[in-house]
Amino acid sequence: MIASVLPTYSRAPLTFTSGEGSWLLEADGRRFLDLGAGIAVNVLGHAHPALVSALTDQAAALWHVSNLYNIPAQQQLADALVDHSFADTVFFTNSGTEACELAVKMARKYWYEKGEDRTEIIAFDGSFHGRSSAGIAAAGSEKMTKGFGPLLPGFTHLPFADLEAVTAAASYKTAAILVEPIQGEGGIRPLPDDALKGLRDLCDRHGILLVLDEVQCGMGRTGKLFAHEWAGITPDIMMVAKGIGGGFPLGAVLATEEAASGMTAGTHGSTYGGNPLACSVGLKVMEIVAEEEFLADVSRKAGMFRQRLEALVAAHPDVFEAVRGAGLMLGLKCKVPNADIVQAGYAQGVLTVPAADNVVRILPALNISEEEIGAAVAKLDAAAAQMQGVDA
Template sequence: MIAPILPTYNRAPLTFTSGEGSWLVEADGRRFLDLGAGIAVNALGHAHPALVAALTGQANALWHVSNLYNIPAQQRLAEMLVDKTFADTVFFTNSGTESCELAVKMARKYWYDKGQPDRTGIITYSNSFHGRSSAGIAAAGSEKMTKGFGPLLPGFIHLEFGDLTATEAAMDDSVAAVLIEPIQGEGGIRSVSDDDLRALRALCDTHGVLLILDEVQCGMGRTGKLFAHEWAGVTPNIMMVAKGIGGGFPLGAVLATEDAASGMTAGTHGSTYGGNPLACAVGAKVMEIIADEVFLAEVGRKAGLFRQKLEGLVASHPEVFEEVRGAGLMLGLKCKVANSDLVKAGFDQGLLTVPAADNVIRLLPALNIPDADIGAAVDKLDAAARQF
C-alpha cells in the first residue's frame, strides 16, 4: 500500500523537531551537527533570530497579494540584488527548478524577438543538475534523470564537463545559450576553473551566445564571494539563484541584464507565489547579512580553516578518502569507500552530510558556522572514518 507521502525519496530514519545554529535535535533528543544545511539552503543556520524576526514581522502584516499588485518587500530585494550584481532586472520564483524554467524561456525568447526563432539550442554539460522539471531534466540529459519521462523537451546539446574544444565546435547559428554550474553540486563538487570560465565567457561573446550560470547551490556567499563567478571576474547574461537566498524559506530568482531579458514582456511569464511578501522579507534580511564584505571575508577565513582540517583528515585516512574538492564552504570529500556508507557512519556520530555523484559526500555548512563546530565536524568525520 502506498505511503501518504509519495515515496520518491529514500529518507534517512531521522526526524528533526528543532534546530539552532548548526545543530538539529532529533525527536528522541539526540543532537546532530548539520553539515548539509538543508542542501545549502539554511545559509545562516537554523532559527537565525534576524530571519525569525523578519518572517514574523511580515507574517503579522501581510502574507500574500499576488503579482497583480506592487509588493514592497519584493521591490526592496530586487533593488538589493541589482545593486550588488551584474543584473539589471530580477524575476522571483519559489525554487531553483522554477528559475531554470524561466532561464530557458528567457534565452529562447531573446532570439525569437531578435528575428532568429530557430536559434533555440542550449549547450549543457555532463553530470549537471538543473532541477527536476521537464526543462531541468532535459538540460541534464542523464539517464538517471530522464528515464521514463519522455518525450523530453528538445533543443539541449550535451557535452562533457570542462570540454572547451567541444563547446567551441558546437557553436553555430542554432545555439542560443550555454548553461553551466560554476561548481557542480549534485555532480560531485566539480569546479569550473577561473581560466575556463573566462574562456567560456569569451567563446560566448565571440559567437554572440548568451551565458546562463546556475548558481542555485554555489551562490549566495557559499564560496566567499556573493556569487561564485565573481572569482573569475566575469559576468553572465542570465543567472539562476535559489537555495541560500531564502535562508530556509522557499525563494528563488532569475537575474538578467536588460538586453537578455528584453523578450520577457508583460504576459510572457508569471508566478502566483513568486516574490510573495513573506519570502522577500526573509530574502532581504539574508541579503543584508550575507552581502556584507566583512561577512564574506569571514566565510573565506572559515573555509580556509575547514579545508586545512579536511586535508589533514584525508591524509590520516588514505584508505577512506581520496581528496578534498570545492571552494569556500561548498566542499566535497571524494571517498574510496561507498559514500552512502560514510553518510550513515556520520549518523552514528551525530553528523549530517549530503551524498553526491562521483562517490562524493558534500559538506555544505551554514556560512556562519562557529570555528568550534568546524573542529567538532572534523572530529566526527574522523570517528566515522575509523569505522572503515
C-alpha cells in the first residue's frame, strides 16, 4: 500500500524536532552537527534570531496579497539584489526549479522579440537545474529524464568545462549557454575561472546570452556574494534560490535590462513568488550575508575547513581521495561508497549530503564557528575510522 507521502525520497531514519545554529535535535534527544544546511539553504543556520524576528513580524502584519499589488518587502529585496549584483531587474520565484523555467523562457523570448530564430541552449554533462520539464531537459542525464519524455527540445549537452566543445557547438541558432559555476549535485565540480571567462568571451563574440545557475553556489557560499565574481565576469541572466531565503522558500531570476527586454506584462507570473513573508526573510538574509566582513569571514573559515579536510583525507587514504570545491561548498571525493560515509556520519552525529561522482558534500551554515569546524572534522574522522573498522 502506498504511503500517504509520495515515496519519491529514500529518507534517512531521522526526525528532527528543533534546531539552533549549526545543530539539530532529533526526536530521541540526540544532537547532530548539520553540515548539509538543508542542502545549502540554511546559510545562517537554524532559528537565527534575526530571521525569526523578520518572519514573525511580517506574519503578524500581512501574509499574502499576490502580485496584483505592490509588495514593499519585494521592492526592497529587488533593490538590494540589484545594488549588489550585475542585474538591473529581478523576478521572484518560490524555488530554483521555477527560476530555471523563467531563465529558459527569458532567453528564448529575448531572441523571439529580436526576430531571430535562436532557441538552442547549450548545457553541460553533470549539471542539475531542478526537476521541472525545462530543468531535466537542460540536465539531460538518463537518471533525470528516463520515463518523462517527450522532453522539452532545444538543449545541447557538452562535457563540463570543455571550452573547445562549446566553441565548436555554438552557432547562429544558439540562444544561451546555461552553466553552474560550481556543480553541486554533479559532485562539487568548480568551473575553472579561465573557462568561465572563456564562456563570457564566446557569448560576447556571438551575441549569446550567458545564463548562470547559482542556486547552490550563490548567496555567499564561496566567500563572494555570487560565485562568478571570482572570475571577474558577469552573466546576462542568473538563477538564485536556496540560501536567499535562509530556509524560507524563495528564489529569483536576476537579469540585465537587455536580457529581460522580452519579458513584458503578461509574459510570466507567480501567485506566491515574492510574497511578503519570503521577501521579508530574504531581505534580512541579504542585509547580513552581503556585508564584506561577513563574506571575508566565510573565506577565512573556508580556508581553515579545507586545510583540516585535506589532513583528514591524508589520514584516511583508503576512504577518501581528495577535497573539492570553493568556500564553504566543499566535497570529499570518496574511495568507498559515499552513501556509506553519510550513513557512518549519522552514527557520529554529523549530517552530510551525497552527490554524484561518489562525493560527499559539505555545505554548512556560513556562520559555522571555528569550534564547530573542529567538531565537524573530528566527527568525520570518527566516521572514516568506523568505515575502516578501527577506533578513532
